[in-house]
Amino acid sequence: MAELETRELEYFVAVAEELHFGHAATRLAIAQPALSKAIRRLEARLGVRLLERSSRSVTLTPAGQALLHHGRHALNAVSAAAEKTRRAAEQQARLRLVIKPGGDANLLSGILAAYAGRPDARQVDILFGGATDRADHVRDGRADVALLYAPFDDMTGLDHETLTVEGRVAILPPDHRLATRPQVTLADLAQETLPRWKGVRWTGAPEAEHGPQVTDAAEALHLIRLGRTIAVLPRSLARPMHPDLVYRPVTDAPTSALVLAWAQDDRRPLVASFVAAAVEAAGRT
Known part of the structure; x- marks a missing residue:
């Protein structure tokens, strides 16, 4: 089977998420005819139909659903490779935490204070994510750790520690x-x-x-x-x-849990120290 190109995956994922060629073209900043042609070319190369199109709607075929799932992870992996390469060149590491505004169960101040008291503490940059994209921030390298809610957030590819469980x-x-x-x-x-x-x-x-x-x-x-x-x-x-x-x-x-998550393959002391501080602070509340 022909290899997929990153740009092709980006085009397909945009259409699959929007389920609308016009909206996807706007999101990608390309012309709609060019996007439609690229998707048809991708289907021809793969030998499968990815989308069912009508004058009123666009839906995913089973093959399209599979490519959306795996394509997202592939794009995350490519982005993560570039981001982690850049970060490896940084002389002074900083830890980046992504949260949803208001999504810390009032634990964040205590966590930051506990981490700041550790001898290996570094600066913590707070990033704000949306309702559903914070796990992707960690998977693609934009953030080192994330505060997520289980079972709402997708933990694929992540390790985590539970900080608090609530009704x-x-x-x-x-x-x-x-x-x-x-x-x-x-x-x-x-x-x-x-x-x-x-x-x-x-x-x-x-x-x-x-x-x-x-x-x-x-x-x-x-x-x-x-x-x-x-x-x-x-x-x-x-x-x-x-x-x-x-x-x-x-x-x-069912109860839900606020968890601190990080990439499964991330074994940096920087991350381990922050996780330990978070668990310690949560245990005191």
């Missing part, structure tokens, strides 16, 4: 039928409209097949205030609590 809460508008209860169960939520979290793995909590798609908690909270949906979130991600909404523990929802 989940249902977030409801104040006039909701369940708002007067002190706590709720998953059965209580079975007929409710819940959001679909874009790019987030299945979490064991209810998710509406036809609920509104959201990319982060801020979008979900806005829709809850409008009465369009409710949501089930880890307790720490529901803070600070919005005064116009009601928060109720979901007693039988």
